[in-house]
Amino acid sequence: MNELADSADVSRFVVTSNRGFAAYAQDELRSLTPGTKFDELIAAETYVMRIPLDRETAIRRITGNEPIFLRHMFPIDETVAYSGGNEDIGAIAAAVAKLAPAAGRSAAIQIRKAERLSPGFEMSELKLGIVSMLHETYDADAVAKDADYIVSVFLTEEAAYIGISEPEQNLSDWPGGAVRFRKEEGQVSRAKFKLLEAEYEFGLDLSRYAKALDIGAAPGGWTSLLLERGVEVTAVDPADLHPDLLGHPKLTFMKRNAGDVKFCEHSYDLLVCDMSWSPKMMVKLILPLLEALKPGGAAIITLKLMHGKPFQTVKDCVRAMQPGMELVKAKQLFHNRDELTVFLTKKY
Structure with a gap:
């Protein structure tokens, strides 16, 4: 690996995307x-990213302009030679x-x-070694979620x-940004995980919405x-819904x-759409339906990436829904495959 020594104006991070979208x-x-x-x-x-900025400036720039396809990152604060033996622990x-901060704080490993x-x-064994060292040195507790660092x-x-x-500096508090949910008995489809992750990624509480329109x-x-x-929920599709929902x-x-x-008009405060159509066809379908969305309402829409031009796809789709809709965030979620998810709000 071609290493570049850390300096005041160069820092390193481990960065992760969905496979094939790096x-x-x-x-x-x-x-x-x-x-x-x-x-x-x-x-x-x-990948190891070597960026010509100091650590804190790099974090602020990336988290303040979060890339669509960057799933996770963490700063490389220390490099330890690795031999593959127990002494490495x-x-x-x-x-x-x-490296760890003050005593008594919770840590996710x-x-x-x-x-x-x-x-x-x-x-x-490595995790246990780190946990034991942190507890003995700082009385720090190891937790799976909601850690201080x-x-x-x-x-x-x-x-x-x-x-x-800190968790927000990594873009995700899941290891590598791999957001994993437990499959439930009788679960209708794995597509549910995609909306669960969107709720998490976009900082939403879906229970705050009164009426939703689910297209497709x-x-x-x-x-x-x-x-x-x-x-x-008003669910619309020519195909059958799972009988457990009826x-x-x-x-x-x-x-x-x-x-x-x-x-x-203005009868729903949330519109969602997760269809396997081309972005152009999906936007053509969605545009007249946006009239049913209240001003201030939200839309969560999956965009299929079919032609190898994802940035242009997002721009074209958002432009087609303007000026009434405003893009809040576009992100390729862990549960997206050849697609990404956009979160928009209705201005009027």
Whole structure:
């Protein structure tokens, strides 16, 4: 790996995107800071970023202009030589203790490794070593979520990259930004995870919405989550909804094409759409339906990336919905595949 020594105006981060979309994340990061360079850790997914800014300036710039395709990052505050033996556990734990902030704070320990790397110890042993060191040194508690700070470790064949950061500085408080939810018994579809993640990523509370319009709802993954949140849902799709949803007191199911239905103006405060259509066709369908959305209402829409021009796709779709709709955030979620999700609000 071509290392560049850290200095006052150069810092390093481990950065992660969805597999196959790293080039887009790198383009965004280079656009933010020309001269930024990358060294691969996991093919087409995880890299060491060398950015010509000091650590804090780099964090502020990236978090203040969050890239669409950058899923997760953490600063490399220390590099420890790695030999693959049990002695590495003590060396890494000692380096973490040296970097850790004041006593008595809670820490999440997140450890990842390069593909095909087979350490001479289990990841659980390394985690236990770090947890024990932090507790003995600072009386710090290890937690899975809602930590005061995150200890990040990435193991390669030559080195362990270590960083200490606050959760918001990493863009995600999940290891590598891999947001994982437990599959529920009787779950309608895995598409539910996508809306769950959107709720988390966009800082939403879906239970605050009174009435939602779900376009292309079948088999009902997004509808099921909205109903669980107590939202009154109108689900529209010519295909069938999952039978477990039918008869729900807050569900109205219209087994029709959304383009053939006229909805009352300003009757919904949330519109969601997760359809496998081209962005151009999806926008053509959605545009007249936006009249049903109240001013100040929100829209969460999945955009399929079909032609290898994701940035232009976002621009074209948002432009088509302006001036009435305003883009709040566009993000490729962990549960997105060849797509991304946009969150918009209605201005009038």
